[in-house]
Amino acid sequence: MLKQIIGQPTEGMKDERRSENSAASQATSGAAQTPSSANQSPRSSTQPLMTTSKNVLANDVEIKGSIKFSHDLIIDGKIEGEVSSDGALTVGENALIKGEIKTRAVTLFGKVEGNITVQERCELKSNAVLVGDVTASTLAIEEGATFLGRSQVGKGAAAKAANSGAGGPQKP
Numbered sequence: 001m002l003k004q005i006i007g008q009p010t011e012g013m014k015d016e017r018r019s020e021n022s023a024a025s026q027a028t029s030g031a032a033q034t035p036s037s038a039n040q041s042p043r044s045s046t047q048p049l050m051t052t053s054k055n056v057l058a059n060d061v062e063i064k065g066s067i068k069f070s071h072d073l074i075i076d077g078k079i080e081g082e083v084s085s086d087g088a089l090t091v092g093e094n095a096l097i098k099g100e101i102k103t104r105a106v107t108l109f110g111k112v113e114g115n116i117t118v119q120e121r122c123e124l125k126s127n128a129v130l131v132g133d134v135t136a137s138t139l140a141i142e143e144g145a146t147f148l149g150r151s152q153v154g155k156g157a158a159a160k161a162a163n164s165g166a167g168g169p170q171k172p
Contacts, residue, residue: 054071054072054073054074054090055069055071055072055073055074056073056074056076057073057074057075057076057077057079058076058077059076059077059092059094059095060077061076061077061078062077062078062079063077063078063079063080063081064080064081065080065081066081066082066083066084067079067081067082067083067084068084068085069085069087070085070086070087071085071087071088072087072088072089072090073085073087073088073089073090074089074090074092075089075090075091075092075095075097075110076092076093076094076095076110077094077095078095078096078097079095079096079097079098079099080097080098080099081098081099082099082100082101082102083097083099083100083101083102083103084100084101084102084103085102085103085104086103086104087103087104088103088104088105088106088107089101089103089105089106089107090106090107090109091106091107091108091109091110091111091112091128092109092110093109093110093127094110095109095110095111096110096111096112096113097110097111097112097113097114098112098113098114099113099114100114100115100116100117101114101115101116101117101118102117102118103118103119104118104119104120105118105119105120105121105122106118106121106122106123107123107125108122108123108124108125108128108130108145109125109127109128110127110128110129111128111129111130111131112128112129112130112131112132113131113132114131114132115132115133115134115135115149116130116132116133116134116135116136117134117135117136118134118135118136118137119136119137120136120137120138121136121137121138121139121140122134122136122138122139122140123139123140123141123142124139124140124141124142124145124147125142125145126142126143126144126145127144127145128142128145128146128147129145129146130145130146130147130148130149131148131149132148132149133149133150133151133152134147134149134150134151134152134153135151135152135153135157136151136152136153136157137153137154137155137157138153139151139153
C-alpha cells in the first residue's frame with residue numbers, strides 16, 4: 001500500500017488490498033492474522049527506500065572543501081576540492097568540479113577539472129567535459145564528450161584504484 005502512495009507500481013496490488021482487508025476483518029473478529037499480513041509493517045517496508053535513495057547537491061550549491069559520502073550522490077552545483085566515496089557519483093549537467101574524484105563509479109554529464117580514479121566504471125556523456133586523467137576498470141565515452149587527458153583502463157587500473165584508497169579512508 002505504501003508503494004502505491006509514493007508512486008511505485010507493485011505487482012498484485014489488488015490482491016494485497018484483499019488480503020489486508022481480510023486480515024483486518026479476521027483480526028477484529030478474533031481470528032489470527034495471516035502470516036503475510038503479520039510480517040508487513042510500515043517501518044520495514046520503508047527501510048529499503050531509505051538505503052537506496054540518492055543524495056543531491058542542487059545547482060545553487062557551491063562548496064570549497066572535501067566531500068565524503070557513503071552511497072550515491074548527484075552533484076549539480078560547483079565543488080572546489082576532493083570528492084571521495086565508496087559509492088557512485090553522478091555529475092549533473094550544470095555541475096563544475098575542480099579537484100580530484102575518487103569513487104567506486106562516476107557518470108559525468110557536466111564539467112570536471114581534475115583527475116578521476118574509480119574502481120569500476122567511468123562514463124562521459126555527450127555534453128561532458130573532462131580536463132584530467134582517468135584511472136578506471138571501464139571507460140565509456142559518448143559521441144560529443146570532451147576528454148583532455150590520459151587514461152588507464154582495465155583490470156590493472158581497477159586494482160591500482162582499489163590500492164590507492166579510492167573512496168575509502170586513507171590508511172597511514
